[in-house]
Amino acid sequence: PLDGGMLFPQESSFREVKELNGLWDFRADGSPNRNEGFEKAWYKRRLTETGPVIEMPVPASYNDITQDPTLRDFIGWVWYEREVFVPARWISDEGTRVVLRVGSAHYYSIVWVNGEKVTEHEGGHLPFEAEISSLIRKEPTKPCRITIAVNNTLTLETLPPGTIQYMNDSSRYPDGFFVQNIDFDFFNYAGIHRSVLLYTTPKVHVDDISVETNFMDNTGLVRYKVSVQGGFNNTLNITLMDKDGHFVASSTGSSGGLKVVDVKLWWPYLMHENPGYLYSMKVRQHAHRHVGVFLQCDVYTLPVGIRTINVTNTQFLINNKPFYFHGVNKHEDSDIRGRGFDWPLIVKDFNLMKWLGVNSFRTSHYPYAEEILQMCDRHGIVVIDECPGVGIKDIRSFRNASLSHHLVVMDELVRRDKNHPSVVMWSVANEPASEMPPAEFYFKTLIEHTKALDQTRPVTYVTIAAADMDKGGPYVDVVCANSYFAWYFDQGRLDIIPLQLSTHFENWYRKYQRPIIQSEYGADAVPGLHMDPPMMFTEEYQNALLQSYHDVFDQKRNQYFVGELIWNFADFMTSQGIYRVVGNKKGIFTRQRQPKAAAFLLRKRYWRLANETG
Ligand code: GCB
Incomplete structure (x- = not known):
């Protein structure tokens, strides 16, 4: 089982989001063994100090951005870097958890913050993240330097799979010539494909929510499960509201059911005059030091469509x-x-x-x-x-x-x-x-x-x-x-x-x-x-x-x-x-x-x- 949830980052009274999209410094590692970046530890210093960089937009595939055919067809590690100021209040408040999240990068990624590795992830198309709170508190006045190395090499064990084939006939191919063989019919675009974000949650926070829905006649049922991380002694309040923000049902505790009288079901487009009806489920958690004294609150609101x-x-x-x-x-x-x-x-x-x-x-x-x-x-x-x-x-x-x-x-x-x-x-x-x-x-x-x-x-x-x-x-x-x-x-x-x-x-x-x-x-x-x-x-x-x-x-x-x-x-x-x-x-x-x-x-x-x- 996976470690923790992967809720979509959301702003609320207790959460903030900062997008890091825009231009990043970028270099493809074209060294013969494609490994110079690791040998010379490019993540330890600014990328501009270890060689030439170009500007690369994030999010985007890097392949079609320049006029360079080698970059379009590049296979191996590319390096992205950007510096960002973290708001002082995120750093000073020990009760704030700061998370770095990459919406997706293709294919294998390693992430460093100020030269320290914070996470790695295999696979494009899915998000990954790392909590960086303690790291950024080490040097609170300096900008925070984020380095992401991404490798698009496919093997028989990646999804999708691919193979690298070296051409050894030296009468026809230069030394080290290789091709990537793939059995799928789309360009193997690579790079940071979705937003990079910093976001905060309270230390004691709603980590994951699951809902399952059902109905009988006119009554809908939303069964939910919530997990909280970072502390104990919490109270969870769950409130379901309709599209207009009117109260529908409520419950307490980390799992339970919400009954919806006169339910408006979620219907597909063209199957109903009111398709895509969404309730919103507000999950509110309070952590107490002792009864009646709140330590921290968190709120996450999940859209919920009731359908079977x-x-x-x-x-x-x-x-x-x-x-x-x-x-x-x-x-x-x-x-x-x-x-x-x-x-x-x-x-x-x-x-x-x-x-x-x-x-x-x-x-x-x-x-x-x-x-x-x-x-x-x-x-x-x-x-x-x-x-x-x-x-x-x-x-x-x-x-x-x-x-x-x-x-x-x-x-x-x-x-x-x-x-x-x-x-x-x-x-x-x-x-x-x-x-x-x-x-x-x-x-x-x-x-x-x-x-x-x-x-x-x-x-x-x-x-x-x-x-x-x-x-x-x-x-x-x-x-x-x-x-x-x-x-x-x-x-x-x-x-x-x-x-x-x-x-x-x-x-x-x-x-x-x-x-x-x-x-x-x-x-x-x-x-x-x-x-x-x-x-x-x-x-x-x-x-x-x-x-x-x-x-x-x-x-x-x-x-x-x-x-x-x-x-x-x-x-x-x-x-x-x-x-x-x-x-x-x-x-x-x-x-x-x-x-x-x-x-x-x-x-x-x-x-x-x-x-x-x-
Ligand atoms: C298929 C594949 C799809 C191709 C398509 C085609 O069967 O699933 O990825 O693009 O045929 O046009 O050949």
């Missing part, structure tokens, strides 16, 4: 009503910033999704920023929350060491996202080599582990295998099947889609009697390329392929078919190769978020589906 998820043989139920996913797969990807967090992009994407009539998306192929999930909670956009288990194709990445890390990543993901009403299912992987014999044990273990962490949500992984080949099939609650008929196979032959797609679905359903989601399908379209009759890579072909898939979906919709997620919402960057013309072009929007013809086709369909299924 259930899966039958043929249906996906939200609040006991059949839910049909009409949505997209996304990436955190855009020009210049790569995978860096960017509010204008996020809000634009939500506006585009609403315009399209999207009620759901999958966080392909890694956990997205928490701010995105919070928006999903508020707007009623349903999420399939996927971990970075993508590209598990090599039989060696099914070994125990890889599995152990995968289990820890699920621990971190569930810990971070467990309270979001928008998250309705966990996806533990995308398109692994699930036909290989070790896949059975691997996915059985991984899925059972995830179910033990969270008993309220179904668990799946996304498969490209056929039903009779897939070894993990017996363990998933919902079959999430990808297919690229008339694209990667039978190229240009749109006429085979009806037969091949129905056979594929029938095989899955016959074997497992589980609801099925088409978790990916699509075709590349270079915007502006036209051809009629349609040919591959034109906007017409993308449209025709989608249309043929839709015809089959409509036949299966009243049986066991519960959703369709297009690949992809927008074009995105990949590594270079003959299958990719400056990235993957299966977006229905361009990378700059302008519509291709398919966006209009899908918009018509999704709004119709919303009326028929909502």
